[in-house]
Structures are given as structure tokens and as C-alpha cells.
Amino acid sequence: MASLYVEELLARAEEREAETLRSVTVHKELDLEFDAGNLLAVDKNPVARAVAREGAAREDLLRVLARDNTQLLVGQLWALPSERAEGGSGPVVVKLPEPSTRLPREKPLPKPRPLTRWEQFARLKGIRPTRKKRGTLVWDEAAKEWRRRWGYRRAGADPKRDWALEVPEGADPLEDQFAKRRQEKRERVARNEFNRLRNLARAHRGAAPELHPTGHQDRAELGRATAVARLATASRGRFQPRLPKEPPVAKSPGGGKKRHFGPVLGDLEGEKKRQLELVRSLNAKKPPLDLTRAVNKQLRQEDAEAAAGKAKGKKRGQRGKRGRRQQQRPGGGGGAKGKKSGGAARRGSQGGPGRIGGKRKKK
Amino acid sequence: MQEGIPQKMDSLDRVVKPKTKRAKRFLENRAPKLTENTKNAMFIKGGNASSTVTDALKDIYALKKPFAVLYKKKNVTRPFEDQTSLEFFSKKSDCSLFLFGSHNKKRPNNLVIGRMYDYHVLDMVELGIEKFVRLRDLKNSKCPEGTKPMLIFAGDAFDLSENHRRLKSLLIDFFRGPTVPSVRLAGLEHVLHFTAVDEKIYMRSYKVLLKKSGCKIPRIELEDMGPSLDLVIRRTHLASDDLYKLSLKQPKALKPKKKKNISHDAFGTKYGRIHMQKQDLDKLQTRKMKGLKKRPAEMKTGNEHSPKKAKLG
Numbered sequence: 001m002a003s004l005y006v007e008e009l010l011a012r013a014e015e016r017e018a019e020t021l022r023s024v025t026v027h028k029e030l031d032l033e034f035d036a037g038n039l040l041a042v043d044k045n046p047v048a049r050a051v052a053r054e055g056a057a058r059e060d061l062l063r064v065l066a067r068d069n070t071q072l073l074v075g076q077l078w079a080l081p082s083e084r085a086e087g088g089s090g091p092v093v094v095k096l097p098e099p100s101t102r103l104p105r106e107k108p109l110p111k112p113r114p115l116t117r118w119e120q121f122a123r124l125k126g127i128r129p130t131r132k133k134r135g136t137l138v139w140d141e142a143a144k145e146w147r148r149r150w151g152y153r154r155a156g157a158d159p160k161r162d163w164a165l166e167v168p169e170g171a172d173p174l175e176d177q178f179a180k181r182r183q184e185k186r187e188r189v190a191r192n193e194f195n196r197l198r199n200l201a202r203a204h205r206g207a208a209p210e211l212h213p214t215g216h217q218d219r220a221e222l223g224r225a226t227a228v229a230r231l232a233t234a235s236r237g238r239f240q241p242r243l244p245k246e247p248p249v250a251k252s253p254g255g256g257k258k259r260h261f262g263p264v265l266g267d268l269e270g271e272k273k274r275q276l277e278l279v280r281s282l283n284a285k286k287p288p289l290d291l292t293r294a295v296n297k298q299l300r301q302e303d304a305e306a307a308a309g310k311a312k313g314k315k316r317g318q319r320g321k322r323g324r325r326q327q328q329r330p331g332g333g334g335g336a337k338g339k340k341s342g343g344a345a346r347r348g349s350q351g352g353p354g355r356i357g358g359k360r361k362k363k
Numbered sequence: 364m365q366e367g368i369p370q371k372m373d374s375l376d377r378v379v380k381p382k383t384k385r386a387k388r389f390l391e392n393r394a395p396k397l398t399e400n401t402k403n404a405m406f407i408k409g410g411n412a413s414s415t416v417t418d419a420l421k422d423i424y425a426l427k428k429p430f431a432v433l434y435k436k437k438n439v440t441r442p443f444e445d446q447t448s449l450e451f452f453s454k455k456s457d458c459s460l461f462l463f464g465s466h467n468k469k470r471p472n473n474l475v476i477g478r479m480y481d482y483h484v485l486d487m488v489e490l491g492i493e494k495f496v497r498l499r500d501l502k503n504s505k506c507p508e509g510t511k512p513m514l515i516f517a518g519d520a521f522d523l524s525e526n527h528r529r530l531k532s533l534l535i536d537f538f539r540g541p542t543v544p545s546v547r548l549a550g551l552e553h554v555l556h557f558t559a560v561d562e563k564i565y566m567r568s569y570k571v572l573l574k575k576s577g578c579k580i581p582r583i584e585l586e587d588m589g590p591s592l593d594l595v596i597r598r599t600h601l602a603s604d605d606l607y608k609l610s611l612k613q614p615k616a617l618k619p620k621k622k623k624n625i626s627h628d629a630f631g632t633k634y635g636r637i638h639m640q641k642q643d644l645d646k647l648q649t650r651k652m653k654g655l656k657k658r659p660a661e662m663k664t665g666n667e668h669s670p671k672k673a674k675l676g
Binding site: 017021023038040042043044046049051052058059062065066067069070073074075077082085096099102104106107109110111197200 | 378394395396397400402478479480511512513514515516518519522531535536539543545546547548550551556558559560561563565569571576577579580581583609610612613
């Protein structure tokens with residue numbers, strides 16, 4: 001009797017389980033495609049034709065279809081690995097995979113920054129940056145806090161806040177050192193900006209403007225693109241007809257001046273003038289001033305000077321180090337070292353540590 | 364009108380630098396990025412718009428809300444004839460999705476749904492509203508603002524023509540909202556169901572009720588939430604294949620780096636390839652026996668290591 005009861009109970013339980021499963025299972029002819037990352041399901045089964053007919057039946061059909069599809073999608077989502085948010089106290093969240101549906105981007109890919117002149121040169125020569133990227137904050141020993149490397153409230157003594165300045169040896173005592181420093185700073189800033197703009201111009205110069213596939217571009221850009229395209233014929237654009245309202249372009253393909261030979265006979269006055277001008281320029285001691293070249297030369301010179309100044313500083317540092325190293329070495333070479341340090345001393349007070357070391361050794 | 368923001372503005376490619384940190388941040392936020400932000404949508408009313416169209420715009424705006432801009436005034440423009448004003452608006456409000464509503468005799472209750480790439484129209488589909496049930500017409504409870512909807516596309520028609528395929532992709536793009544790493548299960552409250560039958564698209568929006576089923580997965584019941592639209596496809600403007608391909612391009616930096624010497628087979632089993640150098644069998648340590656021991660003379664010439672060790676010791 002008891003065994004019969006058990007069987008009955010088991011059967012009932014099984015039936016109940018089947019019923020609950022039935023409530024969450026949906027049968028479809030074709031399986032749905034899921035993209036859990038986008039909470040997306042695509043049902044490729046054909047829809048009942050009755051949906052196309054007007055009436056309340058359509059709404060019911062659509063709701064049943066939507067319910068079944070949602071049930072399947074929810075089944076997919078519930079199967080994903082879940083956890084409790086906020087370290088076990090929050091609601092249950094599931095980790096979604098990356099979206100698999102490929103959708104167009106909003107904007108084009110970011111372009112890599114064009115190399116500056118120095119970067120290009122360094123790459124060509126295989127020069128690697130020795131210095132690691134510096135952070136913006138540095139420890140200020142005087143203020144006992146972290147401060148910015150530059151700008152307002154910078155670390156170290158801010159040169160702007162100095163209330164007295166030393167007049168360098170050999171300088172005019174009446175010269176305003178503050179004004180001089182301001183002027184130097186202004187020049188450095190200007191030069192930096194000039195170089196930045198030059199780098200920008202250089203990056204833009206070489207490349208022909210891209211034509212956008214949708215064809216909406218501004219006028220100047222289109223003009224430049226057509227000017228480049230005009231030259232893309234076998235005869236470098238020589239026989240290319242002009243469009244009705246197109247502005248005249250430079251005649252020669254390179255955009256430069258085309259050399260014209262003057263008439264052999266005729267304009268005597270002009271010829272005389274030209275020849276005299278030529279002779280005068282040959283006789284002149286000073287070459288004619290080329291402004292761009294002059295500016296570039298000046299800038300280069302200044303850069304070189306700045307670099308030389310830096311190199312000097314470096315050398316001093318090295319010498320100091322060498323002195324220290326010699327200090328540790330036991331005996332010998334003392335005389336030679338003394339000579340060297342003497343040389344350093346003549347130049348200034350930089351040879352100090354070396355000499356002190358030498359004295360100590362004699363003891 | 365087009366020159367609101369200069370074209371081609373990369374973050375470092377600018378001649379005039381932004382003066383303030385805020386301006387810089389603003390420009391950086393608009394510049395092309397490796398991982399893009401969520402697409403914003405703008406809702407624009409045409410020169411003439413019926414109440415149906417206006418309400419449809421408002422309701423879809425409500426569904427889309429934190430990532431949407433609703434233009435309140437009329438804008439007399441025809442997207443299929445001249446896209447410049449749309450492109451201008453897109454640039455101005457930094458939106459790459461748009462829904463434009465208009466109404467005239469030839470095309471009554473017209474919605475134009477579209478998306479932009481690089482501030483230029485990529486895809487655009489014109490949909491006519493045949494039946495519209497407003498959000499407020501149904502007196503049921505609604506889901507909270509900004510809920511990420513579940514999207515379901517039903518019907519074989521979505522795969523039959525290129526128009527339908529693009530429309531499907533466009534609708535996913537439009538309604539999917541932000542890409543999230545994880546989602547709260549109880550927060551899955553909203554379903555957008557699109558059914559395609561020939562040229563008709565039935566868009567239905569339901570609120571999800573999770574019922575106890577006795578097992579882990581809950582039983583789903585749906586409740587009409589609105590808005591529901593019966594749409595019919597009219598004109599389309601699809602991007603050319605190469606432009607579409609260009610827009611789909613993914614940055615190299617985001618692609619997962621291929622790990623060397625690791626492969627998987629069809630069943631997901633992981634295989635590792637190991638490269639080994641050839642073993643020197645002369646130095647192989649065999650069984651130690653008195654008879655196999657090297658003599659002292661051999662030790663000196665043959666093995667270099669042992670004398671060194673002796674020296675150290």
C-alpha cells in the first residue's frame with residue numbers, strides 16, 4: 001500500500017515539474033539568434049499571415065509572438081553567469097558578453113598625430129627618448145607638498161616671485177634684470193608657438209585633401225582636391241579643359257613659374273635695365289636678404305646656443321661625478337687628477353668637490 | 364550655416380588652441396575616439412507635422428530619453444532632397460541618430476529614421492505611420508526612464524531585402540542604448556518587438572512581468588505599454604557599400620591581440636604548442652654506477668664545470 005503511495009507521489013511531482021517547465025519552454029521551428037550584449041534576439045521564423053489582417057486578432061497574435069520570443073531571450077540571459085552587485089549585498093546582475101552585432105561607428109577612427117620635425121628626425125636616426133614621461137606633480141622640498149611642475153603655484157621657487165635678482169658678472173648694472181627675464185620668457189614662448197605652427201603646416205603641406213565619400217566638403221578643400229586631381233593625367237594636366245566658373249590656376253604643372261624667353265629684338269630699354277641690375281647684384285658685397293632664410297638661420301643659431309649651454313651644464317655634472325669616483329679609488333693618479341681639477345677651478349667654482357676630495361686623500 | 368564648427372578637427376591638429384580646460388574637454392569629447400560614446404538621437408519636426416507625428420516623436424523621445432534631444436520648433440527641410448540642415452543639426456548637438464517627422468498630402472504621417480557617420484547621412488529610411496497608439500492612451504504602468512530595452516526582431520522579411528536588413532541594423536542602433544558590461548536581471552522590464560510582414564513593420568512596446576515558474580527561469584507575461592506603431596516602408600537612402608564598410612571599420616587597438624602558440628579546436632579544447640630545443644644526449648644523466656663513473660683524467664678534460672666548482676670551494 002505504502003509503495004503505491006510513493007509511486008503516486010513521484011508521478012505527481014514529475015507531472016508538476018513537467019508543467020512548470022512547459023510554462024517556460026517555447027518551441028520554435030528555427031532557433032532564434034541571440035546577441036546578449038545588445039539584449040537582442042532575432043526570430044527568423046515566418047510570421048503567421050493572419051497578422052497582416054486588420055483587427056483585434058492581430059494584437060493578440062503579436063503579443064503571443066512577443067511573449068514567446070521574450071521568454072526565449074530571458075532564458076538566454078538568465079543562463080549567463082550572475083553575481084550579486086556591490087560585493088554581495090546588491091541586486092543580482094549578469095555579466096553581458098561583448099555585443100556581436102556589428103554596427104557603424106559614429107565618427108571615423110582617430111588619426112595618429114603627425115610626427116613633429118624632431119620626432120621624424122629622431123626616428124630616422126634611431127634616437128630613442130632617454131627620458132621617461134614626466135609626471136605633472138613633483139615634491140616641493142620647501143613647501144613640503146606635491147606641486148605642479150609648471151604654471152601657477154609650481155614646485156621649487158617660482159622665478160616670477162623672486163623679489164631680488166643677482167646682476168651677473170660683466171653685465172650692465174643699470175640693466176633691468178626683471179625685464180630681461182620677462183623678455184626671454186616671452187621669446188621662448190613665441191619660438192615654441194612658432195615651431196608648433198611650423199610643424200602643423202608641415203603636416204598639412206604634403207597630404208592631398210581626402211575626398212569624403214558622401215561628397216559634402218567645404219569649398220576650399222574641394223578646390224585643393226580638384227587642383228591635385230587636375231594633374232593626374234598622362235600630360236600632367238596640360239590639356240585639361242577649365243570648367244566654366246573655375247578660377248584660373250597656375251599654368252605650369254608644378255604650380256611654379258614658367259620661364260619665358262624675351263624677344264630677341266625690340267625692348268632695348270628693358271634689356272639694359274635687367275643687365276645693369278644683374279651687374280649691380282654681382283658687385284654688391286651684401287647678398288640680397290631672404291627673409292625666411294634669415295629667420296630660420298637666426299632660430300637655428302639660437303637653438304644651437306641653447307643646446308651648447310645645456311651641454312656645458314652636463315659636462316660639469318660629469319666632472320663632478322668623476323671627481324667623486326676618483327675619491328673612492330685608493331692611491332695613484334693623484335697628480336694627474338690635481339691638474340684636471342685645477343682646470344675646472346679656473347673656469348669657476350664647479351671643480352669644488354674634486355679638489356676637496358684630493359686634499360682629503362693627501363691626509 | 365554649415366560653418367558652425369570647422370571641419371576635420373582633431374584634438375592636436377588645431378591651429379588655435381582652446382584657451383580653457385573646459386573648452387579643451389568639450390572639444391576632446393567631440394573628437395573621434397577609440398571607444399565611442401553612446402549615440403545620441405535628435406528628434407526633429409518638419410515644416411508641417413500632424414498631431415500623430417508630433418506625438419510619435421514625443422513618445423519615441425520618451426523611450427530614448429537620456430540619450431536624445433527633442434527639437435521643439437518646426438524645421439522646414441526635406442531630408443531626402445537636402446541633407447545639409449540635418450548635418451548641421453547633427454554637428455551642433457553632436458547627435459548621430461535622427462528621427463524626422465512630417466506630414467503632407469503625398470506622404471501623410473511620415474517618419475524618417477536615420478543615422479550619421481562623420482556628420483554625414485549614412486542610412487535613412489522613410490516610414491509611414493498607419494496606426495499609432497500613444498504612450499498615454501494605455502493606462503498601464505510604464506517602465507522607468509532610461510531602461511535598456513530588450514530588442515526582438517521577428518519575421519523572415521527582415522532578411523529578404525537589403526532595405527529590410529539595413530532597417531533592422533538601424534533600429535538596433537537607434538534603440539539599443541548604452542553598451543553595458545552587466546545588467547540587473549530584475550531591471551529587464553521593457554521589450555521592443557519589431558515584426559516584419561512584407562513592407563509593413565509592426566513596432567510594439569511591452570512591459571515585462573516576471574512571474575514565478577517554479578524553476579530558475581521566470582515565466583514571462585507581457586503588458587502593452589505603448590507606443591505601438593504600424594509602419595510601412597516608403598523611400599530609402601542607403602549608404603554605398605564602401606562607405607558602409609568604412610563606417611564599420613574597427614580600430615586595430617581594440618581588436619584582441621592574438622596569443623601565439625595557443626589554439627582551440629571546434630569543441631573549445633585549448634591546445635598549446637611548445638617549442639623545445641634539441642636535447643643533448645651526451646650530457647644525459649644515466650644510472651649512476653661505479654663502473655660508469657668517469658676516471659679522474661677524463662674528469663679534467665671532459666667536464667668543465669666540476670673543476671670550477673672545486674676552485675670556488
